[in-house]
Amino acid sequence: MEIVDFGGLDPACHADAARILRDALAHLSSAYNAPGEAEAEVALRCADGDWLGFAALEGEQLAGWIGAIRIYSHGWEIHPLVVAPDNQRRGIGSALLAALEARARSEGVLTLFLxxxxxxxxxxxxxxxxxxxxxxxxxxxxxxxxxxxxxxxxxxxxxxxxxxxxxxxxxxxxxxxxxxxxxxxxxxxxx
Ligand SMILES: CC(C)(COP(=O)(O)OP(=O)(O)OC[C@H]1O[C@@H](n2cnc3c(N)ncnc32)[C@H](O)[C@@H]1OP(=O)(O)O)[C@@H](O)C(=O)NCCC(=O)NCCS
CATH class of the missing domain: 3.40.630.30 (Gcn5-related N-acetyltransferase (GNAT))
Incomplete structure (x- = not known):
């Protein structure tokens, strides 16, 4: 498994990111279930200059992704963190979170929240x-x-x-x- 910058992903991966968002959160009634909703969320994050993210790749396949919004001068909001259901509980979420925490520390963030x-x-x-x-x-x-x-x-x-x-x-x-x-x-x- 490899953790890479979300911004450097091939745009073709964005459809996979939307599918993972929809599938991982399907148990929530507040999930991205409406047609096009998950795709719109991915597009919104990618266009947001205050958002950054990381992706977990298994070979060429996207297995999960994490993002954060730079909301405060020293506090970022994690949004979202999702791992594809068939890849959960294999350490991928932990690796994504560690990458985000390291990046946040390096930019002087004191508090991560969600x-x-x-x-x-x-x-x-x-x-x-x-x-x-x-x-x-x-x-x-x-x-x-x-x-x-x-x-x-x-x-x-x-x-x-x-x-x-x-x-x-x-x-x-x-x-x-x-x-x-x-x-x-x-x-x-x-x-
Ligand atoms: C939560 C999530 C990101 C964790 O990623 P992951 O790759 O599955 O987690 P890891 O393998 O790194 O860590 C596994 C540990 O986290 C905890 N854990 C992860 N998912 C859990 C769940 N659904 N219920 C209870 N504990 C869970 C357990 O302690 C687990 O250890 P165990 O397998 O030894 O019991 C992932 O399960 C996911 O995408 N869930 C659905 C979406 C979601 O809820 N996202 C967070 C919204 S705020």
Missing amino acids: GSDDDYGGTTLFGRDLWPDAVSHVAATEATAHGHALTFYRRHGYKIVGLLPDVNGAGRPDILLAKRLVEPTTSRSSP
């Missing part, structure tokens, strides 16, 4: 009324047997930093995750 929806029951937050104190539900949040990308991101050091209740419909939240990329330097005071 929103990960649960509109299908992948976490213990699904179906619950998270108001009035949404943040109080964070500590006890776990993935269910359906599985959720939350498990993947936690494994890579991301923490839940917020919840957006009901944004995909009642009881269907978006889960906000973030990771500190650069530890602060510790200063020692002289005795």
Whole structure:
């Protein structure tokens, strides 16, 4: 497997990127299911000067891709991260995330963040009324047997930093995750 800059991909790969986006997120009702929606998303990202991405190639075949939007001076939003269903759980998502984190660090980014929806029951937050104190539900949040990308991101050091209740419909939240990329330097005071 080889990780390459998304911007250097042959445009013919863009159709594969759209297919992977659609297939990997098919379990979400907020997925790119409408005709042409995934293709439009790929085109939108490629035309966005604030977006950068990496692709995972198995031979000549696209197996997954990751991107980030430069939203803040020191914070990038990961969007999207998708691995083709028949290539998942083989380390490809981890390799893509590592490439993005390395690039972000090299550009002085301190925080990477993302929103990960649960509109299908992948976490213990699904179906619950998270108001009035949404943040109080964070500590006890776990993935269910359906599985959720939350498990993947936690494994890579991301923490839940917020919840957006009901944004995909009642009881269907978006889960906000973030990771500190650069530890602060510790200063020692002289005795
Ligand atoms: C989440 C995703 C990007 C991870 O990529 P991947 O290549 O499958 O992940 P890796 O092989 O690098 O890492 C695997 C580990 O991540 C975790 N993991 C990955 N997918 C998981 C899932 N669906 N449910 C639970 N844990 C998962 C597990 O800890 C797993 O380790 P294990 O196989 O030993 O149990 C990929 O599964 C995917 O595209 N999922 C669908 C789209 C999606 O949810 N994207 C994120 C939107 S925010």
